[in-house]
Amino acid sequence: MALSHLKxxxxxxxxxxxxxxxxxxRRLISTSTDPITIETSVPFATHRCDPPSRxxxxxxxxxxxxxxxxxxxxxxxxxxxxxxxxxxIRGFCHLYDGQEAVAVGMEAAITKxxxxxxAYRDHCTFLGRGGTLLEVFSELxxxxxGCSKGKGGSMHFYKKDSGFYGGHGIVGAQVPLGCxxxxxxxxNKDDAVAFALYGDGAANQxxxxxxxxxxxxxxLPVILVCENNHYGMGTAEWRAAKxxxxxxRGDYVPGLKVDGMDAFAVKQACKFAKEHALxxxxxxxxxxxxxxxxxxxxxxxxxxRTRDEISGVRQERDPIERIRKLIFxxxxxxEKELKDIEKEVRKxxxxxxxxxxxxxxxxxxxxxxxxxxxxxxxxxxGADRKEVRAVLP
Amino acid sequence: xxxxxxxxxxxxxxGHYGGSYKVTRGLADKYGDLRVLDTPIAxxxxxxxxxxxxxxxxxxxxxxxNMGFLxxxxxxxxxxxxxxxxxxxxxxxxxxxxxxxxGVGRQLGAEHSQRLESYFQSIPGIQMVxxxxxxxxxxxxKAAIRSENPVILFEHVLLYNxxxxxxxxxxxxxxxxxxxxxxxxxxxxxxxxxxxxxVMQAAKTLVNKGYDPEVIDIRSLKPxxxxxxxxxxxxxxxxxxxxxxxxxxxxxxxxxxxxxxNFHDYLDAPIVCLSSQDVPTPYAGTLEEWTVVQPxxxxxxxxxxxx
Numbered sequence: 026m027a028l029s030h031l032k033x034x035x036x037x038x039x040x041x042x043x044x045x046x047x048x049x050x051r052r053l054i055s056t057s058t059d060p061i062t063i064e065t066s067v068p069f070a071t072h073r074c075d076p077p078s079r080x081x082x083x084x085x086x087x088x089x090x091x092x093x094x095x096x097x098x099x100x101x102x103x104x105x106x107x108x109x110x111x112x113x114i115r116g117f118c119h120l121y122d123g124q125e126a127v128a129v130g131m132e133a134a135i136t137k138x139x140x141x142x143x144a145y146r147d148h149c150t151f152l153g154r155g156g157t158l159l160e161v162f163s164e165l166x167x168x169x170x171g172c173s174k175g176k177g178g179s180m181h182f183y184k185k186d187s188g189f190y191g192g193h194g195i196v197g198a199q200v201p202l203g204c205x206x207x208x209x210x211x212x213n214k215d216d217a218v219a220f221a222l223y224g225d226g227a228a229n230q231x232x233x234x235x236x237x238x239x240x241x242x243x244x245l246p247v248i249l250v251c252e253n254n255h256y257g258m259g260t261a262e263w264r265a266a267k268x269x270x271x272x273x274r275g276d277y278v279p280g281l282k283v284d285g286m287d288a289f290a291v292k293q294a295c296k297f298a299k300e301h302a303l304x305x306x307x308x309x310x311x312x313x314x315x316x317x318x319x320x321x322x323x324x325x326x327x328x329x330r331t332r333d334e335i336s337g338v339r340q341e342r343d344p345i346e347r348i349r350k351l352i353f354x355x356x357x358x359x360e361k362e363l364k365d366i367e368k369e370v371r372k373x374x375x376x377x378x379x380x381x382x383x384x385x386x387x388x389x390x391x392x393x394x395x396x397x398x399x400x401x402x403x404x405x406x407g408a409d410r411k412e413v414r415a416v417l418p
Numbered sequence: 419x420x421x422x423x424x425x426x427x428x429x430x431x432x433g434h435y436g437g438s439y440k441v442t443r444g445l446a447d448k449y450g451d452l453r454v455l456d457t458p459i460a461x462x463x464x465x466x467x468x469x470x471x472x473x474x475x476x477x478x479x480x481x482x483x484n485m486g487f488l489x490x491x492x493x494x495x496x497x498x499x500x501x502x503x504x505x506x507x508x509x510x511x512x513x514x515x516x517x518x519x520x521g522v523g524r525q526l527g528a529e530h531s532q533r534l535e536s537y538f539q540s541i542p543g544i545q546m547v548x549x550x551x552x553x554x555x556x557x558x559x560k561a562a563i564r565s566e567n568p569v570i571l572f573e574h575v576l577l578y579n580x581x582x583x584x585x586x587x588x589x590x591x592x593x594x595x596x597x598x599x600x601x602x603x604x605x606x607x608x609x610x611x612x613x614x615x616x617v618m619q620a621a622k623t624l625v626n627k628g629y630d631p632e633v634i635d636i637r638s639l640k641p642x643x644x645x646x647x648x649x650x651x652x653x654x655x656x657x658x659x660x661x662x663x664x665x666x667x668x669x670x671x672x673x674x675x676x677x678x679x680n681f682h683d684y685l686d687a688p689i690v691c692l693s694s695q696d697v698p699t700p701y702a703g704t705l706e707e708w709t710v711v712q713p714x715x716x717x718x719x720x721x722x723x724x725x
Contacts, residue, residue: 142470174507183506190473191506195497201463202498205470212426212452212476235460236467242458395508396543398566 058084065290072272074279077297081289085357091288092348095125096367098149100374109322114165118179121149123317126344128153130291142190142203143222145180154189158377169387197230204236207247218246218302226257228271244306248298251311258320259329272311285314286342428455429481438483439578465491469498472512485520486532499568500543515562517571522710528698535639536668546639548572548611552582557591574612596643602632606650609660610636617660620716655686656723665693690719
């Protein structure tokens with residue numbers, strides 16, 4: 026019976042292969058769905074709305090699944106760091122470690138019919154939406170097995186069948202796209218919402234306010250989520266925004282400020298926001314979160330903040346540690362069992378990397394595919410404009 | 419819009435006002451506010467929203483009240499509209515139509531007389547077409563809406579008042595095909611949009627002088643219909659391009675390069691390209707006339723080319 030519960034938990038995110046060995050049947054409690062109530066870490070701050078309750082209901086299965094998924098995300102990002110330093114990943118690589126609770130909490134509150142769109146710090150969001158580790162590492166290394174066939178790269182992960190719309194490089198440009206997704210949900214009357222994620226740096230973009238105005242005007246079911254990690258690359262939020270209370274910047278649009286390091290607060294807020302959006306239009310969520318790495322792999326992350334600050338957050342507010350403490354507090358697993366999960370996750374990540382490393386690069390003809398749909402028979406020239414010709418397929 | 423419930427229109431004053439050039443008149447009454455959307459003046463974001471909606475399968479027609487305003491949406495058009503199909507490995511298609519009036523009007527001033535085809539032509543992944551008659555406007559519009567690719571449809575401010583008898587039934591014009599306006603033997607004149615009328619006016623004079631120009635309205639600005647153009651060049655061996663774009667980096671410049679590369683052996687003379695002057699369009703009527711190619715200049719150019 027416990028194994029069937031395991032199967033259902035693994036179907037929530039297909040990066041988890043059914044576990045046979047590590048979970049012995051000894052601990053039936055660890056996969057049960059008996060409710061547990063948890064208080065969120067800090068109260069919600071509100072703007073023009075009433076806060077949701079601080080009491081969140083969860084169950085052992087969810088707690089352990091949060092732990093596993095976040096551990097996988099953390100391990101994946103750290104592995105990406107090493108791969109970048111080994112020059113297997115090139116270009117830009119923006120890592121999400123420290124912010125995992127936002128991705129995981131959001132997924133727990135919504136379905137795959139809802140849409141998520143985010144900026145370039147998208148590896149973990151992609152994973153949460155159902156992407157596999159192999160697709161992630163293949164895309165990062167530019168292989169044809171990647172989610173975008175190797176043609177997108179770190180900043181362009183997409184998964185259409187699970188409602189993940191990317192993966193965008195230009196700061197803030199994804200917010201109007203997200204409002205367009207919400208417009209489509211409203212047009213198609215499918216009772217789904219769109220989450221448009223952006224950072225504290227993008228919060229000062231004009232197009233965001235333009236899109237918010239249109240969304241409020243047309244009552245679109247969009248939820249704007251500001252993942253406030255307090256630094257826009259090297260610029261601290263107080264140096265970039267006259268008013269860093271991003272949840273209040275919507276003026277006539279209600280807002281909620283959430284502790285983004287607490288996965289359950291995020292889950293509660295997203296559930297609340299989805300109900301609100303379907304009834305009364307846009308709402309802004311500000312997730313107070315933190316990234317341990319620099320802005321990207323070319324940023325050490327310590328020139329504009331102190332190492333003490335980083336290690337302080339890691340000690341006080343780390344999202345995975347919070348879940349770990351909750352698991353111990355409710356006696357759902359032993360330390361060894363959690364360590365086993367982490368070891369297993371590490372193995373899965375290593376295996377995915379090994380497989381991705383062996384996988385082939387895209388064919389040269391792939392250069393010209395997907396430029397147009399159902400090609401036009403147009404001739405495209407190579408760099409020397411005389412020799413290489415290809416007909417766009 | 420009747421045929422496909424996914425088609426919607428968004429733009430400034432397209433709904434209740436009926437469109438600044440009456441292109442969308444009556445549609446809001448017929449299809450309602452959700453399908454004919456009056457947007458606030460926020461080109462960047464409503465273009466982005468149209469593209470986001472297209473990612474899910476809707477087919478928005480995004481109108482720039484004047485093409486020049488779409489410069490504010492350049493990021494969305496270039497990065498998201500043109501490139502999303504490629505960067506997502508083919509997962510998303512963006513079947514939008516971006517349309518609007520452009521070109522030099524009657525003393526509208528520099529900022530309202532822009533020709534954006536030259537700025538957009540490098541964006542990979544989009545198609546560009548320019549309509550010039552009521553017949554091809556209907557056909558190209560329908561084809562653009564049905565196309566799975568993002569299409570930018572360039573209309574011209576001065577051509578909205580043209581009247582022509584066109585078939586009531588459905589027809590589409592091929593997006594990648596040029597239009598043979600007047601077959602001839604002596605010289606190939608390639609043109610598009612409003613300049614077609616200047617060329618035809620010049621053609622009358624030329625015929626009286628004994629020349630036989632072949633006039634082709636290229637219609638498809640990206641990609642060029644090198645098939646029809648090539649056949650014409652092989653026949654006449656002389657090419658004159660008449661465009662309203664500016665000389666530097668315009669459509670004519672790209673077309674000259676494309677023809678030279680592909681059909682160099684068939685040319686008896688260098689390609690002559692008549693374009694607008696590289697200046698902001700002045701307000702004064704006489705000055706404005708001199709920035710744009712006039713029929714007399716076309717006649718002179720053909721005479722020189724055919725010597």
